[in-house]
Amino acid sequence: MEKTEDKPLNIAMFPWLAMGHLIPFFHLSKILAQKGHKISYISTPKNLERIPKIPPELSHNFKLVPLPFPEVESLPPDAESSMDIPYQKSQFLRIAFDLLQSSLIDFLTTTKLDWIIFDYPSHWLPSIASKFNISTAYFSLFTAATQAFLGPPSQLLNCNLTRSTAEDFCRVPEWVPFESDVVYRLHEVTKYTEGAVGNESGVSDTARFLASIEHCDLVLFRTCLEFEPEWFDLVCKLYQKPVIPIGFLPPSLENDDFEENENWDMIKNWLDEQRVNSVVFVALGSEAILSQVELSELALGLELSGLPFLFVVRKSIIESAQLPDGFLERVKGRGIVNVGWVPQVRILSHSSIGGFLTHCGWNSAIEGLTFGRVLILFPVMNDQGLNVRLLSGKKLGVEIPRNEVDGSFTSDSVAESIKLAMVNEEGESTRANVREIKGVFGDKNRNDRYIDDCVNLLMKIKRP
Incomplete structure (x- = not known):
């Protein structure tokens, strides 16, 4: 500059x-x-x-x-x-x-x-x-x-x-x-x-x-x-x-201040083994709070989707809620659950990432679209619901259906939303829109x- x-x-x-x-x-x-x-x-x-x-x-x-x-x-x-x-x-x-x-x-x-x-x-x-x-x-x-x-x-x-x-x-x-x-x-x-x-x-x-x-x-x-x-x-x-x-x-990798650690080495090695655009990355920000039911339904939805995934969970969430019994054993090799911080920009920039299941804070939405990742939209708090309506209206992501009054959702709706965004033929127009808007964001x-x-x-x- x-x-x-x-x-x-x-x-x-x-x-x-x-x-x-x-x-x-x-x-x-x-x-x-x-x-x-x-x-x-x-x-x-x-x-x-x-x-x-x-x-x-x-x-x-x-x-x-x-x-x-x-x-x-x-x-x-x-x-x-x-x-x-x-x-x-x-x-x-x-x-x-x-x-x-x-x-x-x-x-x-x-x-x-x-x-x-x-x-x-x-x-x-x-x-x-x-x-x-x-x-x-x-x-x-x-x-x-x-x-x-x-x-x-x-x-x-x-x-x-x-x-x-x-x-x-x-x-x-x-x-x-x-x-x-x-x-x-x-x-x-x-x-x-x-x-x-x-x-x-x-x-x-x-x-x-x-x-x-x-x-x-x-x-x-x-x-x-x-x-x-x-x-x-x-x-x-x-x-x-x-x-x-x-x-x-x-975000720009050339200006990234990230320092590599053992955790990243493990994640990167796993991502390197996956097919291009095949992995769904799940990260809900630094402030999100999930109930036991919400954490379970999200995890089971990832399992039901059949797609490889990287699920990042805050320490405070895992301290108050537990993953479903046997979940880690059933998805071993296909999915990774990481408790704590990860280099989100580095992960989103990896070619194996195809979808980003996000709370849709504006920072995260920008990062996902900069790297051309289709969004699976799961708002949690603050302005995120408005962001989801804006991005969903522009056909840049798929919103996970929820009960409008109490916000409840099912693992089936999570799995179907992920597949629609990432692999189903009906979602191709959304993926095309994301590829096009990458030229604006990035x-x-x-x-x-x-x-x-x-x-x-x-x-x-x-x-x-």
């Missing part, structure tokens, strides 16, 4: 305390540093240890800024990320995050910045930054469709637009002017409304989103116009301020142009 000829920008990055936010913010930071801009990446000590190492050639442009993690009584010791706590305690993590304000102010007092690029939970940041004459950009790690579904910032002032029941989230909003099926299922929205309507932190997630948008100078989206043009046009109209697509920040030059356009705008509209 070429460095910009203008005077470099001084940019602070301030992501939310979750790996799905820390990593994309780091990725963008690295790209901007490669272009010659000065980056201050701000987070808490434990989270700074979790992100990839800064490449030595960028160390002069890229520094890590640790802020002491505040003590909050309801959080376990050393819990600094959403992956360290159960979902039910996420609002206490937001309390701790809000308490970082004073440490952040101390940093801003001693640092000259042009921009702060921030995440939705720090809705209070624009007012602080303005006192230091620093411009602010809200960086949305969500699709334009998801953010448009939340609505215009005017929702904060108009009580008539505020959704207060689960059913409210299962209808197309009145501000969406075109036909759409991007809505929640009833079982998906229960957790969302628990977080969005009244909570321990005193500020709902919806209010954080909308206040961040209302008070920032511009909004950045991890998307591109070619993928969701109608939704991008809508957010531009809803927000009434500069809205900039920055591309997908697609196009390095296209994504670079989006970043360059963004940087040019940041230089143009920063505060004097």
